[in-house]
Amino acid sequence: MSSRYVVNKLAFAVFTIVATVLLMFILFRMMPGSPDRATKNPNMTQAQQAALREKWGLDKPLFPDQLVSYVGATVTGDLGYSYKYRAQPVTEVIGGALWPTVLLLGLGELIAMVLGLALGAVSGWRRGSPVDRLGNGISLVLYAMPYFVIGMPLIMLFATALHLLPTSGMSTPGAPSDLLTTLGDVGAHLILPLTAVSLGLIGGYSILMRSSIIETRAEDYITTARAKGLRDRRILWTHAFPNALLPMVTWIAISFGYVIAGAITLEIVFNWPGIGTLTVEALDARDYPLLQGIFLLLAISVVVANLIADLVYGLLDPRVRA
Amino acid sequence: MTTGISGRRQWPLPKQAVPGAPLLAVEDLSVRFRMPGGPSVKAVDGVSFGLDDGEALGIAGESGCGKTTTALSLVQLLPGNGRISAGSVKLFGIDLVPKTERQLARYRWREISIVFQGAMNALNPVRRIGEQIAEPIEVRLGQAREASRKRAGELLELVGIPRQRATAYPHELSGGMRQRAMIAMALACDPAIVIGDEPTTALDVMVQAQILKLLEQLRRDLGLSLILITHDLSVIAETCDRTMVMYAGRVAEEGPVRRVFTAPRHPYTAKLLSSFPNIRADRRTLGIIPGQPPDLRTPPPGCRFAPRCSEAMPQCTTEVPPEVRFADGVRVACHLFPPGTPGSLPGTPGRAAGAPRALAGGVS
Numbered sequence: 001m002s003s004r005y006v007v008n009k010l011a012f013a014v015f016t017i018v019a020t021v022l023l024m025f026i027l028f029r030m031m032p033g034s035p036d037r038a039t040k041n042p043n044m045t046q047a048q049q050a051a052l053r054e055k056w057g058l059d060k061p062l063f064p065d066q067l068v069s070y071v072g073a074t075v076t077g078d079l080g081y082s083y084k085y086r087a088q089p090v091t092e093v094i095g096g097a098l099w100p101t102v103l104l105l106g107l108g109e110l111i112a113m114v115l116g117l118a119l120g121a122v123s124g125w126r127r128g129s130p131v132d133r134l135g136n137g138i139s140l141v142l143y144a145m146p147y148f149v150i151g152m153p154l155i156m157l158f159a160t161a162l163h164l165l166p167t168s169g170m171s172t173p174g175a176p177s178d179l180l181t182t183l184g185d186v187g188a189h190l191i192l193p194l195t196a197v198s199l200g201l202i203g204g205y206s207i208l209m210r211s212s213i214i215e216t217r218a219e220d221y222i223t224t225a226r227a228k229g230l231r232d233r234r235i236l237w238t239h240a241f242p243n244a245l246l247p248m249v250t251w252i253a254i255s256f257g258y259v260i261a262g263a264i265t266l267e268i269v270f271n272w273p274g275i276g277t278l279t280v281e282a283l284d285a286r287d288y289p290l291l292q293g294i295f296l297l298l299a300i301s302v303v304v305a306n307l308i309a310d311l312v313y314g315l316l317d318p319r320v321r322a
Numbered sequence: 323m324t325t326g327i328s329g330r331r332q333w334p335l336p337k338q339a340v341p342g343a344p345l346l347a348v349e350d351l352s353v354r355f356r357m358p359g360g361p362s363v364k365a366v367d368g369v370s371f372g373l374d375d376g377e378a379l380g381i382a383g384e385s386g387c388g389k390t391t392t393a394l395s396l397v398q399l400l401p402g403n404g405r406i407s408a409g410s411v412k413l414f415g416i417d418l419v420p421k422t423e424r425q426l427a428r429y430r431w432r433e434i435s436i437v438f439q440g441a442m443n444a445l446n447p448v449r450r451i452g453e454q455i456a457e458p459i460e461v462r463l464g465q466a467r468e469a470s471r472k473r474a475g476e477l478l479e480l481v482g483i484p485r486q487r488a489t490a491y492p493h494e495l496s497g498g499m500r501q502r503a504m505i506a507m508a509l510a511c512d513p514a515i516v517i518g519d520e521p522t523t524a525l526d527v528m529v530q531a532q533i534l535k536l537l538e539q540l541r542r543d544l545g546l547s548l549i550l551i552t553h554d555l556s557v558i559a560e561t562c563d564r565t566m567v568m569y570a571g572r573v574a575e576e577g578p579v580r581r582v583f584t585a586p587r588h589p590y591t592a593k594l595l596s597s598f599p600n601i602r603a604d605r606r607t608l609g610i611i612p613g614q615p616p617d618l619r620t621p622p623p624g625c626r627f628a629p630r631c632s633e634a635m636p637q638c639t640t641e642v643p644p645e646v647r648f649a650d651g652v653r654v655a656c657h658l659f660p661p662g663t664p665g666s667l668p669g670t671p672g673r674a675a676g677a678p679r680a681l682a683g684g685v686s
Contacts, residue, residue, distance in 0.1 A: 220443035227399055227438075228458045229430030232423075242448055317448060318491040 005314055013307040020299040025070050028292055029062065079296070080289035084281065090293035093278070098297075100170055101267070101274030104190065105259040108197030113252060115198070116205025121244065123206065124213030125236050136210060143203025147266035151196040155269070158192060165192050168271035193270040197263060201255065208251055212244040219243070246317055253309030257302035336428075340415025345547055346373040346396075346515060351409035353388070353395050363618045365391045365404070367571040373515065378541060378548040380558030380579065382594070383568035384615055389551045392568070393517045397430045398423075413514070431458050435508040439520040441500035445492040451503045452478070452488025458510045477506040481536060498529035502536065509540070518550045522557065534561060555598050559583055567591045570615050570626040573645070577652030587654040589633045625657065633658060 044052075053059045057069055073080070079090035116139075123135040142150070159167040166172065166189050175185050216222065217240060225235040267276030275294060282290040314320045353366040366388040373379050381389045394400055396411050397418065411418045413433055418426060438444035446454055452474045459470035475485035481502040492500055501521060508516050518537065522530040538561055540546055550562055558565050559579060566576040567590065575588040586592040596609030613630040616622055622629055628638040638657050646660070647653040647667045659666065 220438060220440070221446040223399060224436075224438060224444045224446075227397065227430055227436045229427040229432065229462055230457075231427065234461070239446055239449075243446070246448075319447060319493050 005320070006311065009307055009310045013303050016303045017300055020303075021071065021074055021296065022067075024292055024295055024299075025067060028288055031288065074296070079293040082282075082287055082290040084285040084287040084290065090289050093290060094275070094293050094297060097273060097275050097278040100272060101276065102259065104193055104267075104272060104274060105197060105263065107190075108194055108201060109256055109259055111194070111198040112201030112205055113255075116202040117209045117245070117248065119202065120206035120209025121213050121236065121241055124210035124244075125217065125240065127210075127214055127217075132210075135206065139203045139206035139210070141203070142199055143207055145200065145203075147196055147200045147263045148269045150199050151193065151266060151269040154192050154196055165189075168269075170273050193266060193272055196270070197266055200263070200266070204251070204255070205248075209244065209248060212247050213240055216240045216244040242316070246313070249309050249313050249316065250306075253305045253312075254302075256308075257305035259301070259305075335414055336416060336433075338416045343412065343415025344372050345375045345377075345414065347410075347412040347415075348372065348392075348396070349410050349412070351392065351395065351411065352407045353391050353400065353404055354407040355401075356403040357619070361619060364407070364621075365571050365618060366395065367621075368409070369568070369571070369573055370409075371566050371573070371576060373547055373549060375514075375547055376541075376545045377564065378546075378550060378562040380550045380552065380562035380565040381568060382552065382555055382558055382565055383574075384553060384594075386615055386618075387568045388571040389553075389568055390519055391571075393436070393519055393549060393551050396515075396517070397434050397436075398426055399430075399436075431508075431513060432462055432511045433514045434517060435511065435513040435515075436517045436519060437501075437504050437508045437521045440524045441504040442492060442497070442524075444504060445500060445507075447492055450489050450491055451495070451507075452490075455488075455503065455507045455510055458507070462511055474506070474510070477509055478503065480509070480540075481506045496529075497525050498532060501525060501529075501533050505533075505536065505540070509544070512544075515547045515549060518548065518552075520552055521550070522554075523552070537561060555583070555595060567594065570621060571618060572626060573653075573655060574627065575652065575654045575656075577648075577650070577654075581650050581652050587648075587652065587659055588627075588656045589631050589658070590627045625655075 050059070057066060060066055077091060079094075081087045082090050082093050085093050119135050119139065123132040123139070126132050155167055158164045168189075170189050171182070171185050172189075175181060213236075221243075222235060222240055225239045230239075264276035264279060266272070267274045268280060271277070275297070279291070279294050281287070282294065349370045351366055351369045352364060354362045354364050356362050369388070369392055371379065381392065383389050391400065391404070395404075395406055398406065398421075400406075406419050409419065413429065418429060421429070445451065452471060455474035455477055456467070456470040459465050459473050460467055463470075465473070471488070475488055478485050478488055483499060483502055483506070487495070487499075492503075495503065501524075505521070521537070522533050525533060534557060537548070537550075541548055541561075548561070550558065552558060562579050564577065565579045565582050567574045567582070567588065569590050574590045575582055575586065582591060583595060586595055590611075593609060593611045597611060599608060611630055616626055616629065622639065623642075624640045625631070625634075625638045625643050628634045631638065635657060641657070643655045643657045644661060645653050645655045646663060648663075648665050649667060650665070662668075
């Protein structure tokens with residue numbers, strides 16, 4: 001991979017994030033409700049209000065002063081304070097919700113990716129066979145189902161009816177806090193939402209991989225591999241699969257980018273204390289600094305995922321490296 | 323004639339090999355393609371030919387006449403909708419037609435390898451050429467990775483590519499280099515037969531000449547048995563011992579290159595030859611063959627070339643011409659040369675009679 005390729009991609013990623021930051025500055029200042037309105041309290045004196053406005057920098061013009069201080073603060077990692085969470089810094093609030101989401105959706109993505117790509121590859125390779133009909137049928141059904149449609153029957157069956165697993169949340173309140181018990185407890189809480197997210201994501205991976213494999217199967221170098229007398233399985237996994245994976249990298253990246261965005265509905269259904277749940281709470285409370293922070297995080301994660309995709313693409317496909 | 327192939331072969335012949343059998347004998351081969359919502363198409367119809375050890379056979383004909391289909395069906399690499407509907411393909415006397423995919427894999431590349439047209443697409447774009455050449459050595463011959471890499475390097479040198487280039491990807495090589503790499507790959511298992519499927523078609527004239535020179539040299543040095551498929555008769559004239567001219571899925575004429583090209587018997591061969599420029603002949607215009615090959619879904623009864631043939635007689639449109647063999651080693655399927663023509667061998671069973679035909683290809 002040439003360094004120019006890497007530098008190009010990096011520069012583009014930085015540019016995208018800067019543009020997002022600027023756009024958010026404009027967007028949030030166009031929204032109704034502002035700190036300004038909180039200062040219009042009839043019980044406060046004019047002098048008190050003016051002092052507050054000055055403290056928050058609202059007495060200065062939007063451009064350039066407010067923009068400069070906003071960008072400056074953002075760059076130094078100061079995202080302001082949450083209204084809802086009693087003036088806790090936004091970074092702390094988001095940080096607390098981040099790892100449950102990464103745990104749940106990251107694991108879910110990994111499981112779905114491995115199973116979905118394998119299922120799609122086998123389906124496409126044996127196009128029209130019973131394996132394909134079953135695999136592709138299941139994939140289509142799963143792809144069409146939103147997370148909560150998958151999640152709710154799971155809760156009803158395994159939690160409510162069979163009492164095998166906890167219904168919601170991430171931990172049992174009041175449980176002993178030694179490491180082993182905690183791990184077991186989180187694990188038990190994780191099973192149902194993880195199953196739901198994996199099932200929900202498998203379909204997309206499988207359907208795309210299937211069509212990619214079908215396309216690859218018609219390539220001349222697959223005929224060459226057959227002419228070489230290689231076993232069918234070897235042709236699939238060493239000649240067709242790596243080539244079919246190339247167009248998938250972009251999809252995987254986009255999919256991973258939305259890990260942080262979380263399946264909002266999924267987290268709500270399972271009452272999972274992640275970014276999705278936090279987003280809904282912030283919206284409810286009109287907690288703009290918090291929302292702003294979440295949006296920034298989403299934008300960065302999508303951009304970074306795409307950057308990684310571009311770099312991985314360069315590693316996988318020698319033709320891109322030049 | 324000795325069984326199979328000469329001393330260069332490193333490993334024994336397959337156990338089922340018939341002693342004294344010719345290297346390759348294809349008899350009455352027919353290939354059908356299933357068509358969506360229609361009758362199946364017989365792309366190859368009753369084709370017979372043979373190949374002796376060290377011999378080079380050139381299969382000629384227009385696009386769509388069944389050359390490539392014939393060659394690919396030898397090791398059954400036909401597309402999913404194609405299958406052999408009749409005939410036999412005997413390698414060392416072993417019929418490959420009834421073999422399963424798994425059994426066939428044993429014969430692919432180790433016995434019959436293929437140099438495909440357009441090596442850009444025939445080589446895997448994301449794997450280094452050295453790896454691709456070494457793969458059959460490692461997987462098929464069971465050699466260690468190091469040994470097969472080393473052998474791949476030697477093969478590259480053999481076709482005129484420095485072995486350091488083994489780490490190159492296909493897109494990093496020129497068209498001629500890619501075709502050379504493809505040839506090196508075809509030689510990896512030291513196969514009994516190498517099929518060249520239009521190996522020079524996608525190349526410019528200079529590179530084409532280099533590749534042909536390489537093939538000739540390899541043939542001489544390694545004693546390769548070669549089947550060369552091309553629409554370019556000059557390529558066959560330069561490289562091959564025998565030629566088989568096909569038209570619409572059938573053999574029109576087959577025999578030693580010199581005989582067929584200097585004294586063509588079948589009007590199609592004659593037309594085909596006259597449509598190529600000849601630097602020595604004082605000809606200002608090239609001959610053309612009016613019309614186009616028939617639609618194989620509804621082939622004309624009788625001789626398939628009859629609608630385009632200037633010599634056509636009434637019986638040509640009704641009767642399939644039988645193949646007649648001549649003393650000079652040529653066989654031809656044309657009503658101009660009915661059984662009993664002076665110079666023909668007596669008692670040649672004709673195709674129309676439905677009897678099995680004598681095997682051509684110099685089995686003496």
